[in-house]
Amino acid sequence: MPTNNDFQAEDTATAHASPAVELNRVSRLYGSFVALREISVTLAAGSSVVMLGENGAGKSTLLKVIAGLASPSYGTVSVFGENSKDQRGRVAYMSHSTMLYDELTGLENLTYFGSLHTDGASRSALRQRAAEALHEVGLEPSNTRRVGEYSQGMRQRASLARVLLSEPDLLLLDEPFSNLDVGSAQSMIKRLLDYVTRPSNSGLARTLLLTTHQFELAQPLAQSTLTLCGGRLVSLIETAA
């Protein structure tokens, strides 16, 4: 049973593996505002965790800290046993922003980002993979349109295609369903379920941590549910995915 803000999420099949994420008394301050307060949590490799909490609870900050995009003010973070900043390429993060170039087409964007993660692939192979990634999120008909011309939902799906293209071991998603209709959200969930059940290139089980306000949608992905309130971790409960 968790005590004193110490929580663990373990997938029984991968309980022996080194944890994907380990936070030890992590706090993050923005000036005098405390966004995260002494959070200690361990997420096993292969676990799929849904993070809940009201606006300003610290969900996005926690994802950024795990991704290595923000340093903790206090405490330590390790991802696959190492500093998160040393895990470039193994962690992918989808934020509220698309992290795509508005002036490039969906296909050009994904070919470009795909090339940053791939060794030795030809340009045509990269283009082919990018087209497949866009097809998987239902954007194939729009892959030659500039991202700046996409609707919010299409941008969201293009952004998901970008993070999945890098085949990460740890996938961090910040409110991935927020601008999607139910049909698009469900097909995104299907794609994510497929992602977590396939082992990664490095042989590790893939780990997923996502935040949402729409738990009923994300339920199929929730092996565990983590709840934040006022920057504190209040619970980590195993749920049936």
Add this chain to the structure above:
Amino acid sequence: MNYTQQVLTHLRKDLRLEWRTKDSINGMLFFALLVVVVLAMAFDPASYPTMTRQISGGLLWVALLFAAMTALNQSWARETSNNVLDAHRLSAAPASALFVGKALANFLFVTAVEVVLAPIFTVFYNLQPLGQTWKLLIILPLGTWALVVNGTFFAALSLRSRNRETLLPLVLLPISMPALLAMIQATTAVLTGEFEPTLWIKVLVAYVIVFTTACVLLFQTILSAD
């Protein structure tokens, strides 16, 4: 993908973005032409050919320096919109490849402006170089790279500042002084033929080597800063 291919991937992307938006080139060209035309109207270059030769090197580089500044700020603005820079921070590709690709793109943009500006400058200032003109083919690229490599680095450094447009010249101008001095002196030497530009070219080469190495090595730190 090897390092060179990574650099070329970033370069291609920056060239494509510029081709579609023309944010950098248009601003630079307009600014540089404006400086050249206004200064040509301030005095009559045809009446003072010797003085014109003596000050033209300085005028040219000042016009290019300030024009380049507009492009340098713009080049990183593309990476911050939609938080694309965060995607680079998480990518497996070496951070320095992103820097080198962007510096090369900026170098090409400034060179394109120089190609347009040079004949206009020659006509407006009635310039007939008295030294070895071919040496300008060494001085111009070297000087441009010296401006661009530091400018790209310090533009990235000032990205997280609210006053980045103001901060860039404040940081870049003092640190570029040795390079500016060398490129102005070398250009003046070629235009006037009064002295040899070799020493100043050597200074410029040393500056370029030192600062390119430092910028490439330090860029990872800049990129991963909070």
